[in-house]
Amino acid sequence: MTDPRDRWNERYEGPTAEFPDDPVPELEGRLSTLPDGRALDVATGTGRNAVFLAEHGYEVDAVDVSDVALERARDRAADRSVDVNWIRADVADFDPGCQRYDLITVSFFAALEWLPDLKDALAPGGVLLSEHHLRSSDPVAGPSSDRYRYRSNDLLRACLDLTILSYEERRRPIAGDADETIAVATLVARRSSGGRQSYPNESVADSDSTSR
Template sequence: MTTWDERFRAGEYPTDPDPSPVLERYVETFPDGRALDIATGTGRNAVFLAREGYRVDAIDQSRVGLEIARGNAESHGVAGRTNWIQADVPSFSFPEATYDVITISFYRAIDRLADIKNALADGGVLFVEHHLRTSDPVDVGPPGGRYRFGANELLHACLDLTVLYFDATTEQLEDGRTTATARIIARNTTGREQSYPEPER
């Protein structure tokens, strides 16, 4: 049993968490089709995308996390639109030009980001959110800076795409803990003149 299996089994993470609020707000502007959720955990974004009508592949190294995610998909009536893949992100073979949406929440996949972007179909959209290195006191996320994004690291890594949204903020959660997070939405298109859809509020 891996460390993540133990964490999920011990209930250290919510078993049916809400999707990212930014993803919820922007999903209506995304293209329809196939989606990939990387490091899906218990399926917070994967199940949401399936409920929005996507056919979703979701990968994670944790068998326990995927079992919980599969149960969430069944309880939400979207088991037929989800495909759960037990795999390590560092060695996973991402198919080229396949996905209309790719999401990554709180996993630092910067070393595979080139391959992940290559997995986007033309016009496909990438959503990433992850912890930031910061001099502010924070309670959430990995200790130290090794597994966090540096200042503007995520933004710079996506400048070959069309950036539709970016933020880097320190926030206080409902339970009183503080977190520093970077979020980006970027589209696999190029050109000096493009459309920039406004999300629902």
């Protein structure tokens, strides 16, 4: 079996590898509503979310298994004159210890298996922002195998112990390529310090765009 580090290094070293500079739209659009403080960016890749958060005053830990990706991320941070604590680790092996985060971001990484640990790493009132590819009956960009895509409502069900602030399943254009779309599930949820959790009143899944 190929080591995850080697597999991802090969991907980031590829001659046609292109990775976006901007943070995911949900993070950029919701920034003013998110708690300040310490942030963790999981599977940071080339650091687009981590650098964005550091630029806006967060103390950021960013984890990825790929040496190549983290080197590009360090260069990006240096170009923007911000500091990020880059951590080379497989998410399966990463242990935040007693550290608690006010914001945790997970973008386009199938993290269902590790969500319990990530939720435990949220500080009271801390927010999880997670986005990943969905299975779709229509041609969309992203992983070629459904093995690496979420089913409809997988992400929502995995976070019902948090207060759900927003959950949406939709297709959207890829940044810089209006002719190509991705199917995504996007969740924003808060770790409440007490009282009852709250949930969306109705399903927001787009049954026309995603397969169940």
